[in-house]
Amino acid sequence: MDCMIVLNFKTYIEATGRKALELARVCEEVSKNKGVSIIVCPQHSDLAVIVGEVDIPVYAQHFDNIEPGSHTGWVLPEAVAEAGASGTLINHSEHRLSAADIEACIVKSKALDLASIVCSNNVAVSKACAAFSPDYVAVEPPELIGSGVSVSEAQPEVVTGSVDAVKSVNDKVGVLCGAGVSTGDDLVKALDLGVEGVLLASGVVKAEDPKQALLDLVSGIL
Numbered sequence: 001m002d003c004m005i006v007l008n009f010k011t012y013i014e015a016t017g018r019k020a021l022e023l024a025r026v027c028e029e030v031s032k033n034k035g036v037s038i039i040v041c042p043q044h045s046d047l048a049v050i051v052g053e054v055d056i057p058v059y060a061q062h063f064d065n066i067e068p069g070s071h072t073g074w075v076l077p078e079a080v081a082e083a084g085a086s087g088t089l090i091n092h093s094e095h096r097l098s099a100a101d102i103e104a105c106i107v108k109s110k111a112l113d114l115a116s117i118v119c120s121n122n123v124a125v126s127k128a129c130a131a132f133s134p135d136y137v138a139v140e141p142p143e144l145i146g147s148g149v150s151v152s153e154a155q156p157e158v159v160t161g162s163v164d165a166v167k168s169v170n171d172k173v174g175v176l177c178g179a180g181v182s183t184g185d186d187l188v189k190a191l192d193l194g195v196e197g198v199l200l201a202s203g204v205v206k207a208e209d210p211k212q213a214l215l216d217l218v219s220g221i222l
Contacts, residue, residue: 178201
């Protein structure tokens with residue numbers, strides 16, 4: 001069963017600096033040994049190092065809708081591309097953007113040959129984001145993020161509704177789901193609802209044994 005797993009490192013201390021590289025290598029090992037697609041999204045400070053050390057795709061967690069110049073503390077899209085990233089998250093629930101900025105960031109991603117995963121929180125936003133033609137829309141009800149309760153279990157209608165809404169606008173846009181996804185059962189249920197993969201974080205990043213957590217996650221699709 002084909003599936004894309006996107007692991008967001010967020011700013012967890014368990015995925016910062018040296019530990020971020022260790023986790024990325026674990027993801028690479030599981031990806032190669034099990035034949036599953038795993039994308040890692042480290043912090044910007046770790047991006048270039050991880051890109052240089054692993055062969056799996058590395059995405060940024062965010063970039064800003066800015067041009068080169070005087071923007072101290074912001075994230076320049078060109079800097080993400082120069083670091084060697086393959087893509088970026090856009091509009092994560094912890095870093096919301098306006099509709100205009102979402103569209104501009106998708107346009108910039110395409111210009112820089114970066115894949116884009118735009119996060120949404122409900123069916124309506126999923127549909128609106130699909131109109132901007134990102135590579136993927138990832139639906140994540142924010143109240144379930146980090147809850148340990150999977151969206152595919154608690155709010156399956158949000159997942160199926162987003163799949164239908166996105167495909168009705170642009171059937172070339174893939175759909176992922178996140179929020180509470182942490183087990184093999186969660187992953188299988190999500191795929192059964194029509195998504196092409198999952199976006200997750202704490203279930204793996206904060207696990208006592210991240211490698212085993214990843215192996216458990218993919219066990220249901222092998």
